[in-house]
Amino acid sequence: QQQVKQSPQSLIVQKGGISIINCAYENTAFDYFPWYQQFPGKGPALLIAIRPDVSEKKEGRFTISFNKSAKQFSLHIMDSQPGDSATYFCAASKSGGYQKVTFGTGTKLQVIP
Amino acid sequence: EPEVTQTPSHQVTQMGQEVILRCVPISNHLYFYWYRQILGQKVEFLVSFYNNEISEKSEIFDDQFSVERPDGSNFTLKIRSTKLEDSAMYFCASSAERGSNEQFFGPGTRLTVL
Numbered sequence: 001q002q003q004v005k006q007s008p009q010s011l012i013v014q015k016g017g018i019s020i021i022n023c024a025y026e027n028t029a030f031d032y033f034p035w036y037q038q039f040p041g042k043g044p045a046l047l048i049a050i051r052p053d054v055s056e057k058k059e060g061r062f063t064i065s066f067n068k069s070a071k072q073f074s075l076h077i078m079d080s081q082p083g084d085s086a087t088y089f090c091a092a093s094k095s096g097g098y099q100k101v102t103f104g105t106g107t108k109l110q111v112i113p
Numbered sequence: 114e115p116e117v118t119q120t121p122s123h124q125v126t127q128m129g130q131e132v133i134l135r136c137v138p139i140s141n142h143l144y145f146y147w148y149r150q151i152l153g154q155k156v157e158f159l160v161s162f163y164n165n166e167i168s169e170k171s172e173i174f175d176d177q178f179s180v181e182r183p184d185g186s187n188f189t190l191k192i193r194s195t196k197l198e199d200s201a202m203y204f205c206a207s208s209a210e211r212g213s214n215e216q217f218f219g220p221g222t223r224l225t226v227l
Contacts, residue, residue, distance in 0.1 A: 032214040034214070034215075036156075036218075041220075041221075042220055042221070043117075043204050043206075043218035043219050043220050043221050044156060044204070044218045045218065046215060046216070046217070049214070049215070089155065089156065093214055095214060096214070098144045098161045098162075098163045098168040098169065098208075099161075099214065100146070100158040100161055100169060100171075101146075101148075101156075101158065101214075101216060102158065103155045103156040103157070104155060105154075105155045106154075106155055
């Protein structure tokens with residue numbers, strides 16, 4: 001019940017295209033859903049996050065769509081660039097300090113010129 | 114911009130040896146975490162630490178693991194007797210305050226157990 005499922009495992013997108021990564025969760029106690037971006041040899045870096053009281057959040061080229069009833073959320077990267085090539089992790093946690101983050105399995109995105 | 118730092122960046126050890134991984138969280142942060150990532154797999158929670166005690170630990174965090182905040186700046190993870198399966202990237206993270214979910218991750222320590 002603590003799992004966060006993520007798909008696809010890998011994704012190749014043409015420069016300028018839209019990258020879409022999907023996630024699903026089971027634990028309804030989760031109420032914070034961040035996305036992390038990880039470059040090789042680096043730690044995960046928070047990209048964008050959403051709480052379940054909104055259905056969409058947009059920051060620049062990155063948008064999270066959230067469907068509370070389906071317990072699903074997704075990351076859309078518009079106008080994908082080669083510099084976006086990285087591994088993306090969806091995640092979930094409960095509110096409050098000291099709450100652990102439960103990560104999805106990761107999506108390796110490659111944006112080709 | 115403040116950041117979480119970790120040392121060493123790479124640690125090689127023999128099976129059965131003790132290792133200490135070190136972290137300096139962001140200075141005004143109150144909550145501290147260790148996660149690990151086995152090569153090619155997802156990031157897994159190990160332990161959270163607040164007010165000088167463990168708040169939560171995963172099933173991975175057995176008696177071979179311990180954490181400590183020996184002074185006002187460092188946060189350490191000790192593995193008493195390393196096993197081959199402890200080989201992984203270990204990430205330290207910190208977050209600022211109660212109600213803040215945003216965790217900031219360090220660059221990681223790659224632990225290789227031979």
